[in-house]
Amino acid sequence: MRGRTIVFLGLIGFFLVATGVIWRRSTGLAQARELGELRQRRAALEAQQAALEGAIRDASSRARLGRIAEERLGMRIPPDSLVIRLPRSSRDTAPK
Amino acid sequence: MIRLSRVGVVHGAFALFAVALIGRSAWVQLGQTEHWRARARGQQTVTAELPAPRGAILDAEGRVLVESRALVRLAIAPPEVKGMPALATSLRRLGVPDAFVRRATDRNRKWVELPGRFLSTDAEAVMAMRGVHPRPVLERVTPATDGLRRLLGTLDGEGAAVGGIEAALDDVLRGEDGTSVLVRTGRGGRVASPEEGEQPASPGRTVVLTLHQGLQDIAEHALADAIVEMHARGGDIVVLDPHTGEIRALASRRAKADASGATALTEPYEPGSTLKPFIAAALLERGRVRLDETVDAHDGTFQLNGRTITDVHRAKQLSFADVLRFSSNIGMVQFAERLTPREEYEALRDAGFGMTTGAPYPSESQGRLRPPREWSRQSPASLAMGYEVAVTPLQLALAYAAIANGGELLEPTLVKEIRTAEGAVTFRARRRVVRRMMSTGTAETVRELLRDVVASGTAMSADLASYELAGKSGTARRMRADGSGYEDGAYTASFVGLFPAEDPQLVILVKLDDPDGAYYGGRVAAPVTKAVLTAAIAARDAALDPRSLTGPKVKPTEGAGAQAVADASAAIEDVEGAEALEARPTPFVFELGEVLPAPRAVRRSRAVPDVRGLPTRRAVHELHRAGFRVALERSSAATQTLPAAGTMLPAGAMVRLVTRQ
Numbered sequence: 165m166r167g168r169t170i171v172f173l174g175l176i177g178f179f180l181v182a183t184g185v186i187w188r189r190s191t192g193l194a195q196a197r198e199l200g201e202l203r204q205r206r207a208a209l210e211a212q213q214a215a216l217e218g219a220i221r222d223a224s225s226r227a228r229l230g231r232i233a234e235e236r237l238g239m240r241i242p243p244d245s246l247v248i249r250l251p252r253s254s255r256d257t258a259p260k
Numbered sequence: 261m262i263r264l265s266r267v268g269v270v271h272g273a274f275a276l277f278a279v280a281l282i283g284r285s286a287w288v289q290l291g292q293t294e295h296w297r298a299r300a301r302g303q304q305t306v307t308a309e310l311p312a313p314r315g316a317i318l319d320a321e322g323r324v325l326v327e328s329r330a331l332v333r334l335a336i337a338p339p340e341v342k343g344m345p346a347l348a349t350s351l352r353r354l355g356v357p358d359a360f361v362r363r364a365t366d367r368n369r370k371w372v373e374l375p376g377r378f379l380s381t382d383a384e385a386v387m388a389m390r391g392v393h394p395r396p397v398l399e400r401v402t403p404a405t406d407g408l409r410r411l412l413g414t415l416d417g418e419g420a421a422v423g424g425i426e427a428a429l430d431d432v433l434r435g436e437d438g439t440s441v442l443v444r445t446g447r448g449g450r451v452a453s454p455e456e457g458e459q460p461a462s463p464g465r466t467v468v469l470t471l472h473q474g475l476q477d478i479a480e481h482a483l484a485d486a487i488v489e490m491h492a493r494g495g496d497i498v499v500l501d502p503h504t505g506e507i508r509a510l511a512s513r514r515a516k517a518d519a520s521g522a523t524a525l526t527e528p529y530e531p532g533s534t535l536k537p538f539i540a541a542a543l544l545e546r547g548r549v550r551l552d553e554t555v556d557a558h559d560g561t562f563q564l565n566g567r568t569i570t571d572v573h574r575a576k577q578l579s580f581a582d583v584l585r586f587s588s589n590i591g592m593v594q595f596a597e598r599l600t601p602r603e604e605y606e607a608l609r610d611a612g613f614g615m616t617t618g619a620p621y622p623s624e625s626q627g628r629l630r631p632p633r634e635w636s637r638q639s640p641a642s643l644a645m646g647y648e649v650a651v652t653p654l655q656l657a658l659a660y661a662a663i664a665n666g667g668e669l670l671e672p673t674l675v676k677e678i679r680t681a682e683g684a685v686t687f688r689a690r691r692r693v694v695r696r697m698m699s700t701g702t703a704e705t706v707r708e709l710l711r712d713v714v715a716s717g718t719a720m721s722a723d724l725a726s727y728e729l730a731g732k733s734g735t736a737r738r739m740r741a742d743g744s745g746y747e748d749g750a751y752t753a754s755f756v757g758l759f760p761a762e763d764p765q766l767v768i769l770v771k772l773d774d775p776d777g778a779y780y781g782g783r784v785a786a787p788v789t790k791a792v793l794t795a796a797i798a799a800r801d802a803a804l805d806p807r808s809l810t811g812p813k814v815k816p817t818e819g820a821g822a823q824a825v826a827d828a829s830a831a832i833e834d835v836e837g838a839e840a841l842e843a844r845p846t847p848f849v850f851e852l853g854e855v856l857p858a859p860r861a862v863r864r865s866r867a868v869p870d871v872r873g874l875p876t877r878r879a880v881h882e883l884h885r886a887g888f889r890v891a892l893e894r895s896s897a898a899t900q901t902l903p904a905a906g907t908m909l910p911a912g913a914m915v916r917l918v919t920r921q
Contacts, residue, residue, distance in 0.1 A: 193443065197451040207330045207396070208380030214329035215379055218401050221324065226477040226799070227405045244797045245725035248880055 305453060306442045311398050312435025313681075315464030317412060317425065319473040320506070320676055320803070326412055326426075327401050331377040332387070332394040336364040338372065340391030350386045354378060407480040407511050408473075410521025424521055425469070425674070428622050432678055435464035465686065468677040470506035472803040475499055478795040479511040483770075486788045487513055490775035496524040496653045497792065498769040499803075502661035502758070504691050505670030507619070507654075508766065508803050525619055528627040528650035529752050529771070532736030533587045533781070535608075535646035537706050538659060539596050540584055542607030545702045548598040551581045551709075555591050562590040565637045569593055569645075584709045585717035587733065589645050596644035601632040604640055610697050611659040612669050613651050618694075619672045627651045646736060657769040659697070660756045663710070664764035667703040669694045711761045714786075722757055722786035724793060730764070731757035731789065733781035738774060750774045755785035759793055765804060768792055868915055870905035872898065876919045887911035893918045
């Protein structure tokens with residue numbers, strides 16, 4: 165093999181290895197970026213979920229509903245003599 | 261001599277330069293490897309802190325009381341921004357104040373921190389813009405009610421716990437921050453390094469409290485209403501389970517906005533007559549008194565060691581049971597003389613007064629109970645009436661819990677469980693008995709006496725229609741803030757109830773500070789207890805176990821029995837002021853010439869109503885109204901009762917209601 169051919173093959177080899185390294189690094193960075201974005205997205209959605217759950221809790225809390233029921237609907241807490249506790253039948257309590 | 265040509269010199273110089281270059285390169289590459297590698301890493305990567313999410317706080321049923329959520333803070337670098345009008349529009353849409361929008365779009369400024377915290381999903385459009393720098397922060401989402409918020413405590417701007425349970429359990433709730441290595445990209449962005457692993461944050465542990473949110477809401481609501489209605493300076497409500505010592509609700513309210521959220525643990529007060537059951541228990545435990553033993557009530561005025569002790573009602577004789585029922589100071593002081601100072605002191609000390617309860621809450625007060633060597637001649641009598649001793653509402657509720665559970669003083673529990681983020685339980689509270697305070701028999705006897713206090717004594721306004729309540733009211737003068745004697749016309753009204761009386765599930769203490777108008781515990785605090793219990797019974801989620809609630813009690817609704825109860829109630833309403841140390845003029849003066857027998861409920865037979873053809877709910881309602889208990893059964897037959905309609909049964913009997921499937 166002549167010297168020029170060896171040099172040519174060497175350059176080709178160097179080019180291919182360099183291309184592979186750059187491709188791998190670029191791909192890795194792109195995936196890392198995507199992973200980071202997905203993590204951020206997940207954190208954002210979890211935060212939104214927590215916010216919505218908190219809003220539901222607040223809206224359905226006794227403190228808020230009780231006031232609305234009393235002020236807007238004129239509802240009152242019944243005296244204990246008007247509270248009827250229905251005993252559950254054994255079928256209702258049996259595991260399903 | 262070697263002659264150097266000009267070319268040779270040039271070649272030599274190049275050769276030396278090449279050698280120096282190679283040598284320097286070799287030194288940089290081999291000798292200073294770590295130095296340059298570290299410098300490159302510093303330029304190309306950034307180590308970011310991953311904040312650890314703080315643990316959540318849940319109530320006993322697993323409902324979230326406090327939790328952390330991830331938000332972002334935004335900073336703008338105006339010189340980096342490309343589309344100013346678009347940025348301004350997006351910021352306004354996000355709710356940023358106009359003043360800050362103007363600053364953020366002013367190219368003369370280098371860096372603008374925007375106020376407020378935003379959900380990432382809301383700020384998504386802004387965060388995608390060049391020149392916008394988001395910074396993640398964790399925010400503590402606090403509960404809706406003010407009382408619970410102050411009880412649980414808060415975090416300051418730096419995330420440090422400030423007061424309350426947040427501070428007490430900070431070590432548990434706080435996690436460990438992690439780190440992540442980010443690589444700087446060519447455009448100035450940052451991505452997680454694919455080569456360097458991250459150290460993930462370790463989230464804080466979840467704390468499950470014994471508090472019950474439903475009951476807490478009820479207690480806070482009732483306390484707020486009572487304070488407004490009675491123009492009181494403040495008040496406390498403590499609800500706890502007497503069998504486990506678990507605190508179910510802890511409501512506190514003061515006129516001062518910066519007051520602690522748990523003054524029921526931090527502010528002691530003189531309990532007045534609510535202390536009498538413990539003197540009574542000590543007398544019974546030592547066999548120094550019989551229930552039917554009478555004492556001279558001195559017609560309402562009694563001289564003891566040069567001091568005048570008065571009862572508002574004037575009785576000539578009172579039995580021991582009636583001394584407690586009518587909260588007679590004169591009677592209790594005389595019975596208490598049968599105890600030595602040491603015995604009286606030990607009885608109160610064994611009830612837990614004068615020492616902290618062990619509740620995991622910062623700055624719990626131990627109250628005050630002086631040893632006998634520091635007593636004056638008046639002290640035994642004062643202590644028998646609930647003066648010269650200061651207790652916290654929690655201490656007093658725990659002492660009453662001992663009466664409710666058969667005589668054991670328990671350590672209070674506020675934390676039920678601690679769990680890791682993965683759900684593994686690392687701590688679970690167990691029932692801890694501090695000491696046996698009294699025998700089971702004595703506890704049962706005192707509970708019976710307290711039942712009479714509500715049924716026909718000073719606390720009839722706490723009486724429920726369907727369930728029996730035991731309890732004791734108390735009215736005590738208030739000390740001045742500087743401790744220089746009592747404040748004129750200022751009282752602490754309190755009531756401690758055991759519900760239901762037969763097998764108490766809850767101990768409820770209500771205390772109101774300096775209410776206007778009627779200030780007696782039986783008139784002021786007892787109805788608040790009733791309001792709390794009424795709401796708890798009506799609520800599905802208020803910590804009551806309906807299965808172990810005994811059947812509704814039966815009261816006569818008509819006839820001579822009803823009249824007898826009504827008469828006795830009216831009479832006892834009039835003598836309610838018996839517990840005042842120094843009686844004020846009162847229009848309700850009732851003279852008790854002799855011992856009043858306690859009115860008893862009369863069980864009468866009545867006919868089972870005809871409920872055929874009625875919907876199930878209505879049928880149950882009718883049967884309850886008639887005074888029967890109901891058991892539902894399903895069948896293919898039409899709706900009927902067993903026994904049949906018209907059968908005479910004693911009130912409170914069980915009637916089976918058979919309904920169509």
